[in-house]
Amino acid sequence: MNYAFFLGCTVPVRNLNYELSARLVAETLGLELVDLEDFQCCGFPLKSVHFFDSLVIAARNLALAEKAGLPVCTLCSACGGSLSEANHLLRHNAELRSQINERLKEVGLEYTGTGEVKHFIRILYEDLGLDRIKEKITRPLSGFTFAPHYGCHFIKPAEAAGGIDPVEDPKSLSELIEVTGAKALKYNTMLNCCGGSVLGAKEDLANTLAGQKLGEVNQLGANGLIMICPFCNVMYEGQQKKVEKKLEQKLKVPVLYYPQLLGLALGAGPEQLGFKLNRVKDKDFLKQFEKED
């Protein structure tokens, strides 16, 4: 199973732990992630400013993957959402497609709509499947509890996201957590939005949103909040100190990326999975996975 690996803007600069652990997990599970040199921004940041241009940019990246003959694998849910949405819109609107292709001529590319876009988590869940992951688990994480954070753009809008999960009752990430042997929490704020896309416009509002979930997970005392998007990570990990001030309450919610969790269960150590870059960690939990040799 080969994929064109779409890193986007944020992950390869600010979330090397996510990238590192995803690459390691993919290799262990027999997924080949092919780096396409020309991939750049997905177009999402332009959508509020110039929707059409954001589609041009998304279609450019989709056309590159089509040319390589590979489905796209994204780590960021905003990239995944933006590329899936463009793919959906352009497949169903011939006029728009030809306008976009007119623009793409300038860079010698053509979008045909033959490619697929999948988030890394979706590839694990659908293309590989829980059974095949389970076979490779060498160090079950029994006795630990994690809170899944699905985020919004991973499953919504459902029409473009392709229906991996029912939007009101998603299960994929929870089942992926449980396949490691850990327990996945079901909690009230599970489906809350992180607030990441309001951070630039009104930080206080974004922090209030993030605080709803951090407050609950803190109280429940999970071993970690599981991320699948670098934007959500900005809110829950990067802003945690500020949220703490806002809530006037001490918070200690370890935040980690799903491939970091799976990597531990597959036998890798915290060092290999980039845990030194995690800002809020559960040190007692991680200590148990240090190499004993």
Added chain:
Amino acid sequence: MERIDLKKLDPEFKHRVAGELGGEHIKKCFACGICSARCPIEKIEPEYNPRKIIRMILLGLEDELLKEEFLWHCSTCYTCQESCPQRVNFTEVIFALRNLAVRKGLAPAGMAAAQNLLSQQGRMYEVGDFENEKRQEMGLPKIKGNPEDYQKLLKK
């Protein structure tokens, strides 16, 4: 909100919104209010009110609406869109309104910064030698990229 002056309403505004990418289904709204009932932003900041925003579009309160900062406070969680029985696609309508505000010069300062970054470097964050060295230290491949494509595609 002040009293509405009926003479200032622009009945064409809703058609302009419907002509924007994402705004196509605005006229289907039958005002049930589920968008507002489920909006996580409205619960924190009542001025952001999806149902009211839709009424403003349908009534034709263009300038009053497009200058509002709250248009930029939607977190694009898509809860309204997924709940809507009329498939108005309200999250997409917000993008359409933001596009119109940008074109009229009514967007808050800084909201269009992404456009400059992308049309120059094709990325939100620069990847230079420093970033690539850090990547190499961790055993990750170098990022090359192709900013020229973005300069060509986004030139104004």
